[in-house]
Amino acid sequence: MIDRRTMLGAVVAAPLFPYAARGEGRRLVNSIAVEDNRVWIAAQIGTDPKPRYFVIDTGANVSLINDALAKRLGMKVIGQSDLLGVGGVSRFPYYNGSELTFASGLRVPNMLFAGTDARLGNDAAGALSAGLFTSYDSDLDFVKGEWRAYPDGRPDFAGLSQLKSRFIGDRMRGVRILADATLGGRTGEYLMDTGVPGQVVIEGRAATRSGLWSADRPYAPAQGSGIGRARVKRRIVRGDTLTIGSVRFDRPLVAVSAPGTPGHEGDGFIGLGILERLHLTTQIKPGALWIAANDRPAPAERYGFSGLWFDREGDDIVVGDVGTGSPAAAAGIKVGDRVSSIIWEELLRRNSQPAGSDMALRVVSGGKGRDVTLKLAPYL
Structure with missing residues (x-):
C-alpha cells in the first residue's frame, strides 16, 4: 500500500481522461490507503490546484466536504437538505464542487457535496459516498491499495464469489449496498460500510x-455518533462466528446499539475492520456485490480497556456506565459514582x-472518596 503523501503526487500528474469518454475494456486505477481506521483517496476539486484527501465512506449516500474549505474555495451553495445519520437528522447546505478529478484521470462532473463541520479524519477535506463504488463496476483492493473503476463493465469475475446482496437508494440520493451475513447463526442484511x-x-x-x-x-460501554447531534448508547461485545458468503471471521467485536x-x-453494518480483509467488487447492472x-x-x-463510560453533569464528571467483566467492575466502581480531582481532557x-x-482515579460514592488504580486489560 502507498501512503497518503504519494497519492497527492499522483493526482497532480493525472492525465485528463474525460469521464464520458468512450472505449472498450477501460480500467481506471486510483490509489487508496488504509490509515487511522479510514480508507483514503486523493482528488482535486474543480480548479483548486491543491489535491485533497478524502475518506471513502461506502455507508453514506451523500458525499461531504468540510464547510470551511468549501467557503474558502468559493463553492456555491445550491440548496439545503436534511440528512439522516446515527445521531438523527441534521440540515446541511449543498455545494456544487464542479469536477472532481482522480489520479487515473477519471473526472466526475458537477460533484454534489453536503457541507459539514464534523471532523471526518486527520487532514480530510471530506468523505466520498457509496456512489464512488456503485456508479460503475469497481474493485476495492486493499492488498494492492487500489480502487479500480471499469466504465465499460468488468470483463470477468474469476476468483470471486457473489453475495446475496441488493443496492438501495437511487442515483439522486446515492446507492448503497446491503448484503447478507450470518452472525452467531442469525442471518441478516448488513450495510457494507x-x-x-470497527x-x-x-x-x-x-x-x-x-x-x-x-x-x-x-461488554465495553460505548456510544455511536455521526450525522446529527444525538448519541446512541452501545455495548461492545465479543460475537460468535461471522460468515459473509464463504468467508468466516471468528469472534468479531460487535457494537450493539440499545x-x-x-x-x-437493515440489521446493522459491516465495518472496515472486516471489509479491509476482503476484496470487494461491484457489478452494477444486476446490483451485485462480489467478494474474495x-x-x-x-x-x-x-x-475501552477500563470498562468505564463518563458523562458530564455541569462541572461534575459522573460514571455513566460500567462494563460487565471489566477492570472497573472488579474495582467496585458503580454507575452514578463521581470522579474528582481531574480535568475532563486528562x-x-x-x-x-x-x-x-x-x-x-479519585472516585466519590455516597459522599465518601477513595483512590482507585485500574490495570487496563483486554477483557472481552
Whole structure:
C-alpha cells in the first residue's frame, strides 16, 4: 500500500481522461490507503490546484466536504437538505464542487457535496459516498491499495464469489449496498460500510433478537455518533462466528446499539475492520456485490480497556456506565459514582491508554472518596 503523501503526487500528474469518454475494456486505477481506521483517496476539486484527501465512506449516500474549505474555495451553495445519520437528522447546505478529478484521470462532473463541520479524519477535506463504488463496476483492493473503476463493465469475475446482496437508494440520493451475513447463526442484511472503523454494528431494531444486548455478558460501554447531534448508547461485545458468503471471521467485536434506538435500513453494518480483509467488487447492472478473502492481517482491536463510560453533569464528571467483566467492575466502581480531582481532557486521555497501563482515579460514592488504580486489560 502507498501512503497518503504519494497519492497527492499522483493526482497532480493525472492525465485528463474525460469521464464520458468512450472505449472498450477501460480500467481506471486510483490509489487508496488504509490509515487511522479510514480508507483514503486523493482528488482535486474543480480548479483548486491543491489535491485533497478524502475518506471513502461506502455507508453514506451523500458525499461531504468540510464547510470551511468549501467557503474558502468559493463553492456555491445550491440548496439545503436534511440528512439522516446515527445521531438523527441534521440540515446541511449543498455545494456544487464542479469536477472532481482522480489520479487515473477519471473526472466526475458537477460533484454534489453536503457541507459539514464534523471532523471526518486527520487532514480530510471530506468523505466520498457509496456512489464512488456503485456508479460503475469497481474493485476495492486493499492488498494492492487500489480502487479500480471499469466504465465499460468488468470483463470477468474469476476468483470471486457473489453475495446475496441488493443496492438501495437511487442515483439522486446515492446507492448503497446491503448484503447478507450470518452472525452467531442469525442471518441478516448488513450495510457494507467502510466509514465504520470497527468490525460489526447491530442496529437497535435488531439488538434484542441478536441476543447480544445483555448485562450478563462482558461488554465495553460505548456510544455511536455521526450525522446529527444525538448519541446512541452501545455495548461492545465479543460475537460468535461471522460468515459473509464463504468467508468466516471468528469472534468479531460487535457494537450493539440499545434496543429500540433508530437506525438505517437493515440489521446493522459491516465495518472496515472486516471489509479491509476482503476484496470487494461491484457489478452494477444486476446490483451485485462480489467478494474474495485477502491475506491482510486482522487490524488491532480497539475498545475501552477500563470498562468505564463518563458523562458530564455541569462541572461534575459522573460514571455513566460500567462494563460487565471489566477492570472497573472488579474495582467496585458503580454507575452514578463521581470522579474528582481531574480535568475532563486528562480523564479521557487516561481512559484511552493501551492495555497494561495503570489508570488512577479519585472516585466519590455516597459522599465518601477513595483512590482507585485500574490495570487496563483486554477483557472481552
